[in-house]
Amino acid sequence: MSILVYTEINKGKVKKASLEAVNYASKIAEITGASVTAIAINADASQIEEIGKAGAKKILSIKNEELTSLDNSLLTAAVEQAAKTENAKVIIFSFDLVGKAVAPRLSAKLKAGLVAGAVDYPVVNGASLEVKKNVFSGKATAIYSINTS
Amino acid sequence: MKILVPISNVPDTTSKISFANNDTEFNKSGITFILNPYDEWYALVRAMELKESGKAEKVTLIHVGLADSEPTIRKGFALGADDGVRIDGEGDAYFVAEQVSNYAKENGYDLIMAGKETINYNGSSVGALIAGFLDYPFVSLATKLDVEGTTATLEQDIDGGTQIVEAQLPLVISCAKGMAEQRIPNMKGIMAARTKPLTIVAAGQNNNFTNVKSFALSAGRTTCKMIDENNMDELVQLLHTEAKVI
Numbered sequence: 001m002s003i004l005v006y007t008e009i010n011k012g013k014v015k016k017a018s019l020e021a022v023n024y025a026s027k028i029a030e031i032t033g034a035s036v037t038a039i040a041i042n043a044d045a046s047q048i049e050e051i052g053k054a055g056a057k058k059i060l061s062i063k064n065e066e067l068t069s070l071d072n073s074l075l076t077a078a079v080e081q082a083a084k085t086e087n088a089k090v091i092i093f094s095f096d097l098v099g100k101a102v103a104p105r106l107s108a109k110l111k112a113g114l115v116a117g118a119v120d121y122p123v124v125n126g127a128s129l130e131v132k133k134n135v136f137s138g139k140a141t142a143i144y145s146i147n148t149s
Numbered sequence: 150m151k152i153l154v155p156i157s158n159v160p161d162t163t164s165k166i167s168f169a170n171n172d173t174e175f176n177k178s179g180i181t182f183i184l185n186p187y188d189e190w191y192a193l194v195r196a197m198e199l200k201e202s203g204k205a206e207k208v209t210l211i212h213v214g215l216a217d218s219e220p221t222i223r224k225g226f227a228l229g230a231d232d233g234v235r236i237d238g239e240g241d242a243y244f245v246a247e248q249v250s251n252y253a254k255e256n257g258y259d260l261i262m263a264g265k266e267t268i269n270y271n272g273s274s275v276g277a278l279i280a281g282f283l284d285y286p287f288v289s290l291a292t293k294l295d296v297e298g299t300t301a302t303l304e305q306d307i308d309g310g311t312q313i314v315e316a317q318l319p320l321v322i323s324c325a326k327g328m329a330e331q332r333i334p335n336m337k338g339i340m341a342a343r344t345k346p347l348t349i350v351a352a353g354q355n356n357n358f359t360n361v362k363s364f365a366l367s368a369g370r371t372t373c374k375m376i377d378e379n380n381m382d383e384l385v386q387l388l389h390t391e392a393k394v395i
Contacts, residue, residue, distance in 0.1 A: 010308055072277070072287055095273075097307060100323075101289040104274035107243060108250075108281025113358030114243060116272040120393070130362060137268050139166045143362045 002037045002058070003029050004088035006079055007051055008098060009040070014047050017094035019054040025092045026055030027121050028129075037086050039079060041067045060086075072101035080109050090129065113146035150205045150296065150318070152196045153258040155249050155275060156225055157185035157267045158218035168364040175269075175364065182217075184224045187264030190331045191324035195294055196262050197229040198329060204296050205260075207231050211252060213238060213245040219347070226342035227334035233345070238352025241359045242270070246278030251353055254283060259318040260301070265290055265325040276323035286316045292327035 005025040007018035025036045038056035040048055041064070048059050060082050067074055079102060083091055091106065093099030095117045107114035119141070120132040128145045135142045160166070161181040169176040184193075199205040210225045210233035212218055222233045236248045253261060261283075263276035273289075280287030292311075293304040299318045304311055306325075334342070376384045388395045 015308075072280075072289070073284075076281070097290060097305070100273045101277050101287060104242070104246075104277035105281035105287065107274070107358075108246065108278050111356070111358075114272075114274060114278075115359060116242075116274045133271075134367070135270055135364070136160070136166050137162070137271060138367060140168075140364050140366050142364050144359050145362045146359050148358045 001032075001034045001089050002086045003032070003034050003090045003092065004079070004083055004086055005036060005038050005056065005092040006075075006094075006099070006102070007038050007040050007043075008094070009043050009047055014040075014043070014050050014054075015094070015096075017096055019050070021092050021094045022051055022054035022056050024118075024121070025090075028090060028092070029055075029057075031122070031124055032090075034089070037082075037088070039082050041075075041078070058086075072098070072105055075102045076105045076109060079106055083110065111148070113148040115144045115146060150199070150259045151257065152199065152205050152208045153249075153253055153256075153261045154188065154193050154196050154208060154210050154225070154230065155245075155261070155263050155279070156188040156193070156210050156212050156221065157264075157269070158182050158212065158214050158221040159185045159267055159269045162186070162268060166366065168366075172363050172365060173361070182221060184221045185264055185267045185269075186331075187266060187268070187324065189225070189228065189264070191326065191328040192262040192264045193225055193228055193230065194329035194332050195324060196260075197332075199294075199296060200229070209233060209258070211236070211249055213240070213248045213352070215239060222347060223342045223345075224334070226345040226347075227338040228332055229338060231345065233347045234350055235347060236350045236352050238355070240352075240355060240357045242272050242274045242278060243359070244352075244355060244357050246275045247282055247354075247356055248352055249275070250279050250282035252350065253279070259299075259320070260296070261285070261319075261321040262294075263321070263323045265323050273323065276321055280321040283319070283321065285319050285321050288314050288316055288320070288322045290325040291322045292325050294322065294324070294328060 003025045035057045037058040093103040115131040117133045118131045122129040122131045167176040196208045210230045213236045266273040291303040
């Protein structure tokens with residue numbers, strides 16, 4: 001089993017939010033005993049190395065210029081294929097423009113539970129993950145239980 | 150062009166939030182509910198502008214919720230929507246999007262315009278979920294929209310700039326600030342809202358993949374803690390154990 005994490009290159013650098021997402025995924029991997037696989041699209045060797053240093057054990061490097069267009073249906077298809085290949089049980093995105101477009105779309109495709117905007121590391125409770133997120137525009141937090149993998 | 154606008158019924162922004170049943174449920178007692186501002190100001194108002202310019206023939210509201218949300222739907226009618234559908238059920242974003250998608254699939258809409266997020270669950274996910282279920286193109290957090298024939302031209306903010314996107318209908322978008330300006334319903338709209346058709350549809354299969362286990366009020370602002378500039382170890386420890394940012 002693996003934890004899959006989507007990373008993004010912007011202006012020649014791995015986005016800081018992507019490195020945080022890889023680190024977040026590695027913490028979940030520690031809890032669950034899984035390994036972290038990162039998806040890097042059109043990344044060069046130094047960018048791949050940086051993603052590895054952030055905690056990814058395996059990196060799927062995809063070279064396809066069409067995927068830089070931010071077309072979320074193409075990105076969704078790429079991540080969906082990777083998720084199936086890697087037998088991923090958890091998929092992590094940054095809560096940014098791409099993550100907000102691709103993660104829900106992927107959730108619909110994979111029939112998988114989605115928690116958007118997690119603010120803390122999850123807790124494993126039996127077969128489900130419990131994730132904390134802000135609700136009511138920051139007035140409160142909620143612990144969500146995700147009942148799928 | 151037929152436009153579908155999914156709307157949410159949310160607590161007024163000034164509401165004092167509290168929880169019931171051992172902090173497992175939102176306490177609705179004494180709360181005024183409103184039409185989710187992002188659905189109203191950005192999505193619905195722009196949909197009405199497209200109709201007024203002759204580019205759309207009909208604007209339909211859709212809401213997944215219980216009967217007590219009818220005043221919110223009528224507020225959308227007062228702003229000009231032609232008709233509405235309430236799918237009788239409650240659930241998470243996945244459930245809501247699946248219900249909306251099923252209705253949209255059966256009834257054929259060219260453009261589905263969601264607000265960027267709801268102000269209660271702040272998920273930003275219903276629009277993209279609908280696009281995923283329908284396999285339609287999706288443009289998230291659009292700040293401008295125009296439609297000519299079957300081509301939509303949109304703007305969205307990206308890192309360091311703005312991106313102009315062209316997409317073919319049918320299309321799903323989530324609407325962000327800049328899409329339209331808030332409107333106040335006029336008396337004619339308020340009177341007409343009472344008699345506009347609202348169809349009630351039973352919810353389909355209940356695929357709730359997430360549930361809220363507990364709520365907690367956020368801590369208020371904490372006091373500022375001063376660390377001596379020569380005491381980096383303490384700073385690192387506090388950032389790790391208290392702020393939990395490293």
